[in-house]
Amino acid sequence: MKVEVFLVSGQGIKNQCYLIHNNHSGILIDPAWDYDLISNFLKENHIMLKGVLLTHSHHDHTDLASTFAVYYGVPVYMSSIEIRQYDFTCPNLIAIQHLQEVMVGDFNVTALLTPGHTKGSVCYLIDGHCFTGDTIFIEGVGICDNSGINSLYDSVQFIKQYVPQHTLIWPGHSFGETPGKELGFLLHNNIYFLLNRRDAFTDFRMRKNQPDPFAFK
Numbered sequence: 001m002k003v004e005v006f007l008v009s010g011q012g013i014k015n016q017c018y019l020i021h022n023n024h025s026g027i028l029i030d031p032a033w034d035y036d037l038i039s040n041f042l043k044e045n046h047i048m049l050k051g052v053l054l055t056h057s058h059h060d061h062t063d064l065a066s067t068f069a070v071y072y073g074v075p076v077y078m079s080s081i082e083i084r085q086y087d088f089t090c091p092n093l094i095a096i097q098h099l100q101e102v103m104v105g106d107f108n109v110t111a112l113l114t115p116g117h118t119k120g121s122v123c124y125l126i127d128g129h130c131f132t133g134d135t136i137f138i139e140g141v142g143i144c145d146n147s148g149i150n151s152l153y154d155s156v157q158f159i160k161q162y163v164p165q166h167t168l169i170w171p172g173h174s175f176g177e178t179p180g181k182e183l184g185f186l187l188h189n190n191i192y193f194l195l196n197r198r199d200a201f202t203d204f205r206m207r208k209n210q211p212d213p214f215a216f217k
Contacts, residue, residue, distance in 0.1 A: 001020055001021070002022065004018065004019040004021065005017075006037055006041075010032065010063065011059075015033060015173060016173060016179055018170055019042070024047050025047065026042065026047040027051050028049065028068060031052060031065060031068055033064070050106075050107070051076070051077065052068055052074060052076040052077070053109065054090075055135070055172065056082055056118045056120065056133050060172075061172060066090050066091055069093075074092065077109075078093065079113060079122045083095050085118070108127070111123075112163075116135060116148045116155045117135050117141075118148075119151075123135055125163065125167070128164075129167065131170045136156065136192075137175060139176060140190060141205065149202050149206060153198050156201070165187065167183045168183075169182070191204065
């Protein structure tokens, strides 16, 4: 399985969108901003799109979901909680549950419910790769408010326990580190993976005078 990273931007936000592909069959994760870039890659490499996976409902991760769903006639997957909580709609939308396994083309996809950034955020585990959206970055974790901080802590602890350390992590944004590092790297270098007490995690994530959360690289 190959992972293609699309570095795209819109409305002042820089995203990392992904295409996983094998034997001319592929899945998009959080496609946004640059339809031509992504679509031309599919056409030039003769890749047949089989589906779209959405980690959460924020516009910078869903911007092109409807476009690809309609043009390529493929299903779009999002957690049932996210759909319900934020009234998300999209053509060909399929709701998925925590730890549900779905076959998208030839790919076996496991959905991991990881709330905190949003109530229904999910990560997708696929053949030794984990696509984490805005739940987990290589350098940190996503934005959350007081109502989501406990869930975010629990999500990080779940990832630490459930996902094998050799799994490659592919987040929705970069703040300096390249995507595709092993989870083991985060366990030693991402401070949120080193904070094992809920109170310490909460105090640090909700501290004042934090770096600009939109200082993307």
